[in-house]
Amino acid sequence: MYKIAVAGTGYVGLVAGVCFAEVGHQVTCVDIDENKVNLMKSGVSPIYEQGLEELMQKNYAVGRIDYTTDYKSAYKDADAIFIGVGTPEQPDGSANLSYIATVARQIAESIEKDCLVVVKSTVPVRTNDKVEQFIQDFLVNDVKVEVASNPEFLAQGSAVHDSLHAERIIIGTESKWAEELLMKLYEPFNLPIVSVNRRSAEMIKYASNDFLALKISYMNDIANLCELVGADVQDVAKGMSYDARIGSKFLNAGIGYGGSCFPKDTKALENIAKQHGYELRTVKAAIEVNTDQKTMLYKKASKRLITFNGLKVAVLGLTFKPGTDDLREAASLENVPLLLEQGADIYAFDPVGAENFAKVHPEGKHGKGNITYVSNIEEALDGANVCFIFTEWGEVKSVIPRKYKELMRTPLVYDGRNIYNVTEMQEAGVEYHSIGRKAVEREVVKESRNLELQAVRS
Numbered sequence: 001m002y003k004i005a006v007a008g009t010g011y012v013g014l015v016a017g018v019c020f021a022e023v024g025h026q027v028t029c030v031d032i033d034e035n036k037v038n039l040m041k042s043g044v045s046p047i048y049e050q051g052l053e054e055l056m057q058k059n060y061a062v063g064r065i066d067y068t069t070d071y072k073s074a075y076k077d078a079d080a081i082f083i084g085v086g087t088p089e090q091p092d093g094s095a096n097l098s099y100i101a102t103v104a105r106q107i108a109e110s111i112e113k114d115c116l117v118v119v120k121s122t123v124p125v126r127t128n129d130k131v132e133q134f135i136q137d138f139l140v141n142d143v144k145v146e147v148a149s150n151p152e153f154l155a156q157g158s159a160v161h162d163s164l165h166a167e168r169i170i171i172g173t174e175s176k177w178a179e180e181l182l183m184k185l186y187e188p189f190n191l192p193i194v195s196v197n198r199r200s201a202e203m204i205k206y207a208s209n210d211f212l213a214l215k216i217s218y219m220n221d222i223a224n225l226c227e228l229v230g231a232d233v234q235d236v237a238k239g240m241s242y243d244a245r246i247g248s249k250f251l252n253a254g255i256g257y258g259g260s261c262f263p264k265d266t267k268a269l270e271n272i273a274k275q276h277g278y279e280l281r282t283v284k285a286a287i288e289v290n291t292d293q294k295t296m297l298y299k300k301a302s303k304r305l306i307t308f309n310g311l312k313v314a315v316l317g318l319t320f321k322p323g324t325d326d327l328r329e330a331a332s333l334e335n336v337p338l339l340l341e342q343g344a345d346i347y348a349f350d351p352v353g354a355e356n357f358a359k360v361h362p363e364g365k366h367g368k369g370n371i372t373y374v375s376n377i378e379e380a381l382d383g384a385n386v387c388f389i390f391t392e393w394g395e396v397k398s399v400i401p402r403k404y405k406e407l408m409r410t411p412l413v414y415d416g417r418n419i420y421n422v423t424e425m426q427e428a429g430v431e432y433h434s435i436g437r438k439a440v441e442r443e444v445v446k447e448s449r450n451l452e453l454q455a456v457r458s
């Protein structure tokens with residue numbers, strides 16, 4: 001078993017550290033934030049991720065994982081140091097590498113034995129070449145150091161499972177020594193390993209994420225056309241999915257992709273291409289479609305309602321997807337300010353994301369608008385004039401169509417996640433607008449209610 005240090009305890013770093021400990025390695029996670037370190041030592045995870053705290057507590061109890069701010073002691077005799085710090089997007093779309101540079105310098109000044117530095121953070125192609133050079137430039141002791149690329153593919157909400165049962169481990173190395181060491185570190189996971197050179201590994205990460213983003217934007221584009229021609233995007237996706245070359249995953253049309261990866265990585269790759277004098281047209285198109293898609297429902301509702309001023313608006317779901325408290329690039333962040341600007345009286349529900357959302361949009365007045373956070377959906381729907389669904393949380397999915405009709409003042413629902421069956425919403429008397437499917441307009445609702453009444457009378 002090996003001695004591993006992990007720099008950064010965000011989604012990538014912490015989950016990697018915990019999983020390496022779980023398979024038997026000796027792990028020290030390094031973070032600059034003392035409070036966060038103390039929190040983790042006490043068994044509390046700084047991020048909401050299923051199964052993570054249990055593994056943190058279990059491995060801490062047996063001494064296989066520890067947390068510290070003292071990077072020197074963590075790095076000095078590590079066999080491998082994994083870098084999992086953030087590479088946030090800069091205003092021009094490129095990745096900010098300052099956190100990586102800081103860690104690289106700390107590593108150079110601390111290591112006292114041969115060491116493999118493994119970059120897990122998503123970084124522009126060729127960054128690892130530069131990180132290696134940077135570390136060597138600042139190296140204090142006479143030791144061998146190499147940099148390997150090992151991109152992370154975990155999805156939030158299933159991070160621990162994704163790491164322990166990854167479909168593939170990508171390792172990008174430039175020497176046999178580095179390749180063999182990384183292979184050994186991953187041996188206990190018993191997962192398929194694809195070994196390539198460093199630049200290809202860096203590229204695999206972007207190419208994979210951007211392909212998935214493209215797939216979603218493609219389906220959203222098709223969904224918008226489906227609405228115009230009277231087709232149903234869910235049926236279209238189902239028909240497509242039987243072709244094994246297309247596959248059945250990531251074909252769900254909706255309110256656009258969010259999160260910490262797809263929006264950032266599409267823009268970063270477009271930027272990398274630009275720097276090399278190339279225009280990555282497919283990725284550019286994916287970004288454009290996604291930007292429009294995020295406010296698609298708001299635009300539809302604006303046409304239907306003329307104004308939101310003084311209306312009670314139920315917002316169900318704030319996070320960029322279920323299973324996480326992360327709001328990064330969530331559709332709610334685009335739509336809620338628009339609604340507030342228009343004077344909406346918002347009642348927002350999210351089982352775990354409300355607290356984070358309230359940090360950006362505190363409860364209370366915002367100009368003409370107002371936002372209240374509620375802990376149960378019924379309170380949000382009660383007397384509401386319109387409802388927006390932005391995240392497909394289980395709690396939201398469990399609301400039966402009849403509830404909207406019973407609780408809302410006007411049963412008018414804009415569903416960005418295609419949760420409901422259109423016919424069932426129509427039968428329940430709900431005016432229902434979703435993505436890429438037939439809209440249940442008010443006339444249709446009235447008509448179906450008339451039919452119902454006739455049926456009762458006859």
Ligand code: UDX
Nearest residue numbers: 152153154155156250251252254257258259261320321
């Ligand atoms: C993604 C990748 O899945 C993961 O491999 C990578 O390491 C990081 O980026 P994540 O951002 O956690 O993971 O979430 P993911 O489940 O991929 O969803 C991203 C966004 O796409 C969400 O907003 C989700 O709602 C949206 N999405 C996903 C769709 O709109 N339709 C789909 O069919 C799938």
